[in-house]
Amino acid sequence: MSSPSSVAVVAESRPGERRVALVPELAGRLRARGFRVAVAAGAGLARSSPDLAYTNAAVRVTPDPVPGADVLLSVRPPRPDDVRRLAPGALTISFLPVREERALVELLRDRGITALSLDLLPRTSAAQPMDALTSQALVTGYRGVLVAAERLPRFFPGFVTAAGTLPPARVLVLGAGVAGLQAIATARRLGAEVAAYDVRASAPAEVGSLGAEFLDLGLPPLTGAAGYARVMDPDRAARQADLLTPHVAAADAVITTAAVPGHPAPVLVTRAMVAAMRPGSVVVDLAAESGGNVEGVRPGVEQVVGDGVLLWGGADVPSQLPEAASRLYAANVVALLEHLGPEGVRSPDLTDEILAACCVTHAGVIRGPAAELLA
Template sequence: MRIAVALETRTGETRVALVPELVGKLTGLGYVVVVEPGAGAGALHDDEEYVAAGAEVLEEPWLDADVVVSVNPLDASVVRRLRAGTATVSFLPVNQSLDLVADLRDCDVTSFAMELVPRISRAQSMDALSSQALVSGYRCAIVAAGLLRRFFPLNMTAAGTVPPAQVVVLGAGVAGLQAIATSKRLGAVVKAYDVRAAAAEEIRSMGAIAIELELETLEGTGGYAREMTEDRAARQRDLLAPYIADADALITTAAVPGRSAPLLVTAEMVEQMKPGSVVVDLAAESGGNVEGAQPGKVVRVGHAQVWGGANVPGQMPGPASRLYAQNVVNLVTLMTRSGGEGDGEALFAPDFDDEIVAGSCVTHGGAIRHEPTRAALEGDAP
């Protein structure tokens, strides 16, 4: 069976779904790996590296593939040329891709969405949202340090003492915790807040100060926070305002896949920050945590520079691709029956009774299996 690695066509995308060092994992299962020319160039992997690792490089490799792997979903023009029964593995934001999901269904393509992999212990090695959030959180702290025109760490010199920068992080998921850890490693004093009760202990474990507000916590499912009412959101902004005003750098990371990011910080709050302050909004692409943030741009609000994140993992394509590729390989391995070690040909055979397989599948057999997407496209009728 053939696994094709597609060239990413999204503007500015630098990642690749399979890196050369992991090709052997799939050929060892019995797959033939075929790579589209230039697929790894953005992540600094040339075609010769793939060939040396045991892959083939061919134009339009997805035409004869059994499985096609990519970072972003395939273009509709490519989907319509796939053989019936082909499987795709990629990020697939279903709420923003209903027309593409309809094409996948109508073309009898089996599609798996990496962001739908259940957040359970057994699926941790396949959790691409977490692996990419790790990269984003690190990148956010580095961007904040780069934009801020002062030291992050305390410096004691013969000429006097330079105090450390004060950093506030809002959101303590994977990205937020990595932003905290990186800011601490750079020497800043870090304070952080998250609406989930369990997050305070995680914040402290990173050496940061947990901001505690007299508000109800919002524990949700799957490790995410549940949506807050507007009244609570307004009260939270009021209570956070003095912390933000005192910060040299503010990093916001609060986002839930498939929904708009919550507005945590108003323009008025940013205007109270000191001259030279920096705001880094990781959630700018999904609506933004900070009023006025624009994806891929640095804008000025009051005295602060506001950096809006755009495909932040793609700004570090090497590690982001390596981590994502391992997630993909682990998911494909779960759905493979093989003689192993080259003793037999691979058989891509998803077991839809498996919680991970069923949870991540969007379309199969000419039908939409992801119920919220089916309801959005087809209504509630059976």
Template structure:
């Protein structure tokens, strides 16, 4: 039996919480749960709800001191307070911040990162936090776009005449993209989707949306993500997208390559060619840029009459739904873990970043070794 600690998130504008009272109730029969006071307040889960679910409420120091396993959404700002032998689980992003992995290894902490989960394994699906959070983000992207757009999304017949529906383009048909397509269609827009992967193009068509045909070959990697395009492929794609994007009222971009900078799908010249009043929502916007040239994560800018919304963390703006889904992902992972990480198990080997003073994840270790002078 291990005490599970729930930390209050410290990342800016983060409103999610790692465990919800409902999941605490399901977990308490197996493991005691210690929740930092106020951890769920931004998602409207109060301390009293956690107490009623069987959790103990404490301050941050008590949670660090009394927990064997700490769960979070993002790495806490005070991660150095972790002690040797503790385990931390969250979306730690070690492929974009390998330095954190080095610090955790040096501290003797076992770190498990949900963003490394092999999404192609069927038994990993209940633990797939990237999918659950992308689903929330894709839904909210369509809502945000509709709010920012100065016209109607649906076709309307009014006494003053017929109002044409908005033309919406979604670039990238992963989980977020498909949810954005489905939501925009529910709102009445005429929706077109685009992806470089052939299976994803078929999924776009299955939603009833049109598939944007740029005449380019379909590409994919073994893990189901789109691989990075070659220089020639990227140039050809950009030229074709340049003309296509300017025909749409709203564009939602969702393309990401794990551990790498997101591909730039809409350069500044394309953005400048869009009609005034158009809206672009960049779901890939992050600290290293996004799918749109000039995206600054967490900001909204008016660029030559085009509203550019760099919304890389939309799941946090729907904290109740996103936290509930994420907590269930954590519950599934906790149920699959052994007292000591079993690195022969596909899932545990994939998500374990550090253990017993060492970085055990090959990709993270390779990144750190490559960064060393």
């Protein structure tokens, strides 16, 4: 019998990153599958997962879990320093956007590491339990609505009081992928009147099923690979902006989540459209880090623009709900490790549909979809 594979959970080092790749509650599942787990001291959530919580979950807490680890877990791409201290054949699991991390990918290749990227999981039902892009987008969409509701100077729900009736807030969600649909559901929960728009053909039914109004602008859908949105040409963008203008102007809160994989976020809301909004309105741009859906947005900045409109640019949004985000991320990572098993860590089956898609480097080679993206 081989000795159990050892899993190291590092402390995230990127400024603004407040998640952790494994929460104590899920450590038992890894142990049951034959993994030994060690976590870097202080890696846990500042407020809710202190070192003691890991110790109580029978996880070893150590200043440096990296040397000798078979698996390195992180949320953000692993640090080059840590990669250099792993033995050849070790495996890393993290978000790893290969185009932005070309140098790191080459280092992983040169060190003989098997690097799995959660950005490259296939969109299949078998991969769903591991789908960290989806789980973190869910956090983002929920958070976007709470940010808007907390900053709007009026109620989200309608109120009937002895002194009269207040109508519900009107919320417009632009981009109805996972984050957008979660934003719609949360705004509906809070009693707002919600409308939404998305270029993809599947959007009207999904929006409608959540009790929101889909804005039919009379434009053809733009669905691309794997069900994601496609880039639009300038003419379409201009027409769409014209048609969206009155809906943006009528909204109390606008929440934008539109993304096109591999491209900057599309600008959906121009300065002129914001200028036409009622003072006191709130715009939450959840795509601010990838360029923004709203002209003039800056990630991590809350600014008053136009005639008194609050524009909030998201930055590290899942880290603003670190416990929920980490819990879901850890569940995704644990599902992937359960799928691999301790043996799979040492010799991954690269004919497996999931691993074939998300394995970026193995045995000194950049492989599969990652190789195409970097070609």
